[in-house]
Amino acid sequence: MNNPISGMLTAILMILFLSSCLPQHSVILVTDPDGRIGKAEVITAGGKQLLEKPGDMTRVSGSPASPSSVMTAPPDYIAVTFAEAMAAQPLPPKKFILFFATGTTTMSTESHAAITAILTVCKKRGVTSIRISGHTDATGTDQFNEKLARERALLIRDLLLQNGINPDLITVSSHGKGNPLVPTPDGVAEPRNRRVEVIVQ
């Protein structure tokens, strides 16, 4: 057992033995419900691996080691290991957008129908949260827009409360001119950004 090859073999066997004892963690990148694919980087003290294609998988066992080189996750491993977690995935949220006249909390006529649609969805599914966010376009001061966006969001909140929605489910935020539907430079009037988004989960 003194020649270099058998020494190396012993070392490899040792590593295999050790790694089979250690718990192994797997990270797999998959396509999201919109058909998009993001990226994920897995980092340990010993190195990192980038996942960038659907099905890319790397494994981690023990801290000093680098994550394993990227391989394609076997479909049967995914199906067996993640069956329960995948079945428990929450339904994708339903988003509604309500539009407003410039500088006001006056809702467009079509948006009144959206309120009815929101109430229908709330009755149909077991709703656990309703997130209301107010937005403005990029005209006016930040301070004015922050206040206007909040007033728009609170108006919608009140309409839902008047229709019997449980206030505990609702969270309200004001984005001011932030997070626009259609990005514009400052000072540009853009009707599509004067809105409230309601996300029903």
Place this chain on the structure above:
Amino acid sequence: MKYYVFCLLIFVLTGSTAYAVQGDPVGHIQTLNGHVSILRGNSTLPGSVGTPIYHSDLIRTAKPGAAGIVLTDGTTISLGPNSELSISSYLFDPKEERFSLAVRMVKGTFVYLSGLIGKLSPNAVQLSIPDATISARGTKLLVEVQDN
């Protein structure tokens, strides 16, 4: 009624930063199967559909058991059986463009799907598993953490 008006007033005054305030739920349990519990401080509470999740809660599923949670930014994470997870950092303040999401996956199986934080500030999302961290840039991931 007075109390309600007072609360509403507080809500109006603080509405825009509601998410950032410690003490507000960071999300809810949306789906549930079998037994799910929440470890909050020293107490263990039973989880059910609609149960709010707070910062630092440890969510634990039994075997059999599974749960799906939704954070206020729309991030969803589901847990398979015999799994444990906590939200160790959460900040969703779009107006101030302040975002942070750190999820600690202790053991079990998980499906992670990024929400608005992942979309608006991809670098603000960090998932950690024993011995590694995962920077998830706007995506869906399957994670298995084997128990010791």
